[in-house]
Amino acid sequence: MQSPQGLVVITGEVGTGKTTMLECLRDFLRAQQIAFASLFNSRLTVEQFSSCSLTIWICAVTAIRRPRCCSGLNSFLLERAFGGRATVLIVDEAHNLDWDLLEEIRLLGNLENRRGKLLQVILAGQQELDQKLEQPDYRQLKQRISLRCTLRSFDPQETAAYINSRIGTRRH
Numbered sequence: 288m289q290s291p292q293g294l295v296v297i298t299g300e301v302g303t304g305k306t307t308m309l310e311c312l313r314d315f316l317r318a319q320q321i322a323f324a325s326l327f328n329s330r331l332t333v334e335q336f337s338s339c340s341l342t343i344w345i346c347a348v349t350a351i352r353r354p355r356c357c358s359g360l361n362s363f364l365l366e367r368a369f370g371g372r373a374t375v376l377i378v379d380e381a382h383n384l385d386w387d388l389l390e391e392i393r394l395l396g397n398l399e400n401r402r403g404k405l406l407q408v409i410l411a412g413q414q415e416l417d418q419k420l421e422q423p424d425y426r427q428l429k430q431r432i433s434l435r436c437t438l439r440s441f442d443p444q445e446t447a448a449y450i451n452s453r454i455g456t457r458r459h
C-alpha cells in the first residue's frame with residue numbers, strides 16, 4: 288500500500304454500497320496485513336472516541352503481532368510509521384460525526400513525520416456529509432481531502448443485472 292495521503296471521502300445515498308465497499312476494503316487490508324481501525328458508531332463524543340480509540344487500534348494490530356504497550360495513539364502511529372507500516376482509520380456513517388470529533392479526526396490525519404503522513408483516514412457517509420464539508424467551519428477538513436467520490440444508484444439496466452445475479456446466486 289502507498290503511504291497515507293490526505294482524507295478519502297466517499298458519499299452516497301442510503302443503499303448505494305458504501306458499507307459494502309468498506310467491507311471489501313477491510314478484507315483487502317487484512318490480506319495485506321495493514322492495521323486498521325473501523326468506527327461504525329459515529330455518534331461518539333471526542334472523549335468517548337479518545338478513550339475507545341486506543342483499544343480499537345490495539346485490536347487492529349493483534350491480527351498482525353502482539354501489540355507492544357504504547358503510551359498513546361500518537362506514539363503508536365509514530366512507531367508504526369517508523370517501521371514503514373501504514374495505518375488506516377475507517378469511519379462509516381461519517382455524516383453523523385459532530386464538528387469536534389471531525390476536527391479530532393482531521394488532526395489525527397495531519398500527524399506526520401519526515402516520511403509523510405502517519406494515518407490514512409477514510410470517511411464514508413450519506414450526502415449530508417457533502418453538505419457539511421461545504422460549510423465554512425469545515426473548510427480546513429475540506430482542504431485535506433485528496434480523494435472524494437460519490438456512489439450513484441444503479442440505473443435500470445444495472446438493477447436488472449443485479450437482480451439476475453442475486454437470483455442466479457440463490458439457484459446455485
Ligand SMILES: Nc1ncnc2c1ncn2[C@@H]1O[C@H](COP(=O)(O)OP(=O)(O)O)[C@@H](O)[C@H]1O
Pocket residue numbers: 299300301302303304305306307308
Ligand atoms: N454495487 C453493489 N453491488 C452489489 N450489491 C450492492 C451494491 N451496492 C449495494 N449493494 C447491496 O445493497 C445493500 C445495501 O448496501 P450498503 O453497502 O449497506 O449501502 P450503504 O452503506 O451505502 O447504505 C447491501 O445488502 C448490499 O449487498
Ligand SMILES: [Mg+2]
Pocket residue numbers: 305306307379380
Ligand atoms: Mg452503510
